[in-house]
Amino acid sequence: MPQLEVDGAALTYDDEGPRDGDGVPLVFIHGWTADRHRWDHQMAHFAEKRRVIRLDLRGHGDSSGAGVPTVAELADDVLALLDHLDVERAVLVGHSMGGMIAQTITLDHPERVERLVLVGSIARMTYSRGRGLLMAASTLVPYKLFVATNIQRAFAPGYPREEVRAHIKASAATPREVVMTLYGAMRAFDVLDRVGEIRVPTLLIHGYYDIQLPVRQMLRMAKAYPDAEVRIIDAGHELPLEKPAELTTALERFLARG
Numbered sequence: 001m002p003q004l005e006v007d008g009a010a011l012t013y014d015d016e017g018p019r020d021g022d023g024v025p026l027v028f029i030h031g032w033t034a035d036r037h038r039w040d041h042q043m044a045h046f047a048e049k050r051r052v053i054r055l056d057l058r059g060h061g062d063s064s065g066a067g068v069p070t071v072a073e074l075a076d077d078v079l080a081l082l083d084h085l086d087v088e089r090a091v092l093v094g095h096s097m098g099g100m101i102a103q104t105i106t107l108d109h110p111e112r113v114e115r116l117v118l119v120g121s122i123a124r125m126t127y128s129r130g131r132g133l134l135m136a137a138s139t140l141v142p143y144k145l146f147v148a149t150n151i152q153r154a155f156a157p158g159y160p161r162e163e164v165r166a167h168i169k170a171s172a173a174t175p176r177e178v179v180m181t182l183y184g185a186m187r188a189f190d191v192l193d194r195v196g197e198i199r200v201p202t203l204l205i206h207g208y209y210d211i212q213l214p215v216r217q218m219l220r221m222a223k224a225y226p227d228a229e230v231r232i233i234d235a236g237h238e239l240p241l242e243k244p245a246e247l248t249t250a251l252e253r254f255l256a257r258g
Contacts, residue, residue, distance in 0.1 A: 001062055006080045009065025012036070013055035013081055016043060021050035023255065024089050024114050028054040029078060031096030031120075032182055033147065033171035035061030038095060041244035042251065053090075055081055057098075059178030067181025071097070071189045074182075075104040082112065093117040093251065095240055096213065097182065100189050106198050107191060116202045117251060120237050122213045123221045124192035147172045147179065156209035156236035167241070195224045202228040203254040205247065207235035229254060 003010045014036060017025075026046055028039040036054040046052045057074055058065030068074060078101060082090065091114050094102030099121020106113045141149075151168045171179075202225050206218045215232065222228050231250050235242040 003063075004081055004084050006058075006077050007065075009058035009077070010063060011055050011058060011065075011077060011081060012062035013053065014043065015051070015053050015085055017047035017051040018049070019051055023050055024091060025051040025053055025087050027078070027082065027087070027090045027092050028052065029092065029094040029098030029101050030054070030057065030060070031094075031098050032186060033060070033151070033174045033179055034095070035170075037061070038240040039093075041240070042093070042248050045248050046251075053081070053085065053087070057101075059175055059182075065178075067175075067178040067185075069181060069185055069188075071100045071185050072104055072108075074185075075101045075108070078105060079109065079112070088112065089114050091115040091117065091255065093119065094121060095119040096121050096237065097186055100186065100191075103191055103195070103198070106200065107194055110197075110199065113200050115255070116198065116200050117254065118202065118204050118218075119247065120206055120210055120213055120239050122217045123195050123224075124190045124217075125187050126217055143176045143179075144172050147174075150212075154212050154237040156207065156234075156242060159236065159238075159242060163241075167238075192221060192224065195221060196226060198225060199227070201254075201257065203231065203250065204228050205231040205233065205239065205250055207237055207239050207242070208232050209235060210237040212237040229257075 001012050003012050030038045036056045039054050043052050056063035092102040099118035106116050148168045151171050204222050206215050222230050233243050
């Protein structure tokens with residue numbers, strides 16, 4: 001597992017596929033409390049014909065490092081990795097918090113992004129009064145219960161319970177300081193008034209049963225995008241886990257667009 005030292009963190013990453021393959025590299029960015037293996041299906045599929053890169057964000061998976069207070073600092077980590085790998089331009093694919101990172105890079109460094117794919121992600125964290133009270137209350141309970149509450153809500157009804165429990169356990173292994181600091185970073189994230197500046201082709205793909213970041217919030221964001229394709233899939237928030245093949249097919253079709 002190669003690693004890159006960036007501002008006190010050792011970032012673990014994978015860099016696979018032919019350097020002279022089809023198109024610019026694909027860069028996959030996972031979400032909060034997850035790791036780079038969320039993208040196993042997409043990596044296996046796309047690495048056969050093009051360069052694909054993924055990383056564990058600081059404090060997640062096999063990467064070390066403390067939490068940071070802003071999404072922009074996570075975006076700087078991703079850019080540092082791309083610089084290290086001599087990737088000047090890429091297709092960014094981000095899930096949830098990873099989509100927030102991808103939007104930040106696209107807005108601040110548009111020359112680095114050829115296309116943008118947001119999977120279960122939004123441009124502004126918005127809570128209904130009821131959900132806001134629930135989330136505020138969840139921070140007062142023991143850490144493992146806080147994580148379990150949030151991860152269990154991420155899956156659509158009917159997803160196998162034993163798999164949900166396994167993902168709860170993996171998420172709870174993420175250090176508390178990292179989880180809570182980045183929770184605050186996501187709550188503060190807001191680029192909704194800027195997404196109209198994004199000029200690259202964009203795919204917004206969302207789970208119909210996503211209650212973490214509801215479809216209506218994504219559709220509100222979609223109206224501001226000048227060149228966005230919207231896909232709704234029969235899944236919850238954890239699309240890369242719940243419907244990996246459908247996600248891969250949607251990505252393939254989007255990349256084939258002229």
